[in-house]
Amino acid sequence: MYKQIGILTGGGDAPGLNAVIRAVVRTAIGEFGMKCVGIEDSFEGILGETHTQKLTLKSVSGILPRGGTILGTRNRGSFVKNVNGVPVYPEMPIGEAIANLDILGIEALIVLGGEGTLGIAEQFHKRGFPVIGVPKTIDNDLAATEFTFGFMTAIDIATEALDRLHTTAASHDRVMILEVMGRNAGWIALHAGLAGSADIILIPEIPFSFDSIVRKVQSREAQGSRFTNIVVAEGAMEIGKSELYQDPGTQRLGGVGDYVRRKVEELTDKEARCVVLGHLQRGGSPNAFDRMLGTNFGACAVRALASGETGKMVALQAGTVVTVPLDQACTSIKRVQVDGQLVRTARDIGISFAAPKESRLADAVGIDPRFISAETSHPLHS
Numbered sequence: 001m002y003k004q005i006g007i008l009t010g011g012g013d014a015p016g017l018n019a020v021i022r023a024v025v026r027t028a029i030g031e032f033g034m035k036c037v038g039i040e041d042s043f044e045g046i047l048g049e050t051h052t053q054k055l056t057l058k059s060v061s062g063i064l065p066r067g068g069t070i071l072g073t074r075n076r077g078s079f080v081k082n083v084n085g086v087p088v089y090p091e092m093p094i095g096e097a098i099a100n101l102d103i104l105g106i107e108a109l110i111v112l113g114g115e116g117t118l119g120i121a122e123q124f125h126k127r128g129f130p131v132i133g134v135p136k137t138i139d140n141d142l143a144a145t146e147f148t149f150g151f152m153t154a155i156d157i158a159t160e161a162l163d164r165l166h167t168t169a170a171s172h173d174r175v176m177i178l179e180v181m182g183r184n185a186g187w188i189a190l191h192a193g194l195a196g197s198a199d200i201i202l203i204p205e206i207p208f209s210f211d212s213i214v215r216k217v218q219s220r221e222a223q224g225s226r227f228t229n230i231v232v233a234e235g236a237m238e239i240g241k242s243e244l245y246q247d248p249g250t251q252r253l254g255g256v257g258d259y260v261r262r263k264v265e266e267l268t269d270k271e272a273r274c275v276v277l278g279h280l281q282r283g284g285s286p287n288a289f290d291r292m293l294g295t296n297f298g299a300c301a302v303r304a305l306a307s308g309e310t311g312k313m314v315a316l317q318a319g320t321v322v323t324v325p326l327d328q329a330c331t332s333i334k335r336v337q338v339d340g341q342l343v344r345t346a347r348d349i350g351i352s353f354a355a356p357k358e359s360r361l362a363d364a365v366g367i368d369p370r371f372i373s374a375e376t377s378h379p380l381h382s
C-alpha cells in the first residue's frame with residue numbers, strides 16, 4: 001500500500017474538480033490510511049521549486065460545492081510539445097518531475113484532466129510511475145466514458161441562457177444566437193438546444209448552410225413565430241469552410257456565432273443578436289450530478305490505485321465506474337452521431353440542424369460519413 005499519493009488538476013477547469021479532490025482525500029486517508037499531497041498548477045508544480053500543499057480532511061472540508069480547482073490548473077506547460085498536430089513528450093521535464101516526486105515522498109499520482117493532461121499522465125506510467133487518471137472536460141467528448149463531470153452543469157447554464165434569450169427574442173421579434181463551447185463535438189449545443197427549446201442547433205458534426213437557416217427562420221415567420229433561437233457550438237462550420245478562431249495563429253475557437261448573426265441580418269429582414277456564453281459554462285458551482293459523478297470518480301480512482309492498478313483511467317460505462325487503459329482515454333474523441341437518437345428526436349420535434357437536406361441525411365452534402373452511425377436498424381431510429 002502506498003504511504004503517500006499526489007493529486008493534480010490539468011487543462012481547462014470544469015465544475016466538479018473539487019468534488020473529485022475531496023473524495024480522493026477522504027478515501028485515501030479514511031479508507032486506506034494514505035497521506036495526500038496536492039500538486040499545484042498541474043504538472044508544473046513538480047518542476048524546479050516544487051509547489052505542493054498537504055491535503056487533509058480539514059483542508060478539503062467545504063469544497064464540494066466550490067467551482068474551479070483548489071490546486072490551480074494550467075492549459076499548456078513544459079511536458080508536451082505540439083509538432084505538426086502530434087503531441088511529443090520531451091524526456092527532460094518528466095525525468096525531473098519523477099525525481100522530484102521521489103524527493104517529496106509521493107509514490108503514486110491521481111491526475112484529473114482531459115486528453116492532453118492524461119496523455120502526459122500516460123508518460124509517467126510508461127516510465128514505471130503509478131498513475132490513475134480521472135477524465136475531465138465540459139465538452140463530454142472522451143469516448144471511453146459516457147459522461148465527464150462538468151458537462152451537466154454546462155448544459156444547465158446554457159439551457160438557462162436559452163430560456164432567457166427566448167423571452168427577449170420573442171419580445172423583439174429577433175433572431176438570437178447563443179455560442180456555446182464544444183471544440184470537436186456538439187454535445188453541449190445539442191443537449192442545451194433540446195432542453196432550452198432552440199429552433200436551430202449548429203454543431204461541428206453537421207456543417208450548416210445559410211440557405212437552410214434562412215428557410216427555417218422564414219417558415220417560423222410564416223407560421224406566426226416571429227423570432228428564432230439558434231444555439232451554435234464554437235467548432236461548428238459552414239459547409240465547405242473551416243472553423244473560426246478568435247485570433248489567427250491561436251488555437252482558441254470563437255466567432256462563429258457573430259458570423260451567423262451577420263449573415264442572418266444580411267440574408268433576411270430580421271434583426272439578430274449574438275451572445276457568447278464562454279467561460280460562464282465552466283465557472284461556478286457544480287450541479288448535483290457533477291458533484292455525485294466527481295465524488296464517485298475520486299473514490300474509485302483511489303480504490304484502483306490501492307488495488308495495484310496503474311496506467312488506467314476511471315470511466316463511466318453503463319452507469320458503473322470502471323477502469324480503462326489510459327491510452328484509450330487519450331486517443332479517441334466521442335462525437336455526435338448525425339443519425340443518432342438525440343439528433344433524430346430533435347428533428348422529430350422540429351429543430352433544424354441547417355443541413356442542406358434535413359430529411360435525407362446519408363445524401364446530405366457536407367456530412368462526414370464517419371459520423372453516420374451503424375445503429376439505424378434499431379426500432380427507435382427507424
Ligand code: F6P
Nearest residue numbers: 012075137138139181182183253
Ligand atoms: O476543452 C474544454 C473547452 O471548454 C473547449 O470547449 C474550449 O474550446 C476550451 O475549453 C477553451 O479553453 P481555454 O479558454 O481555457 O483555452
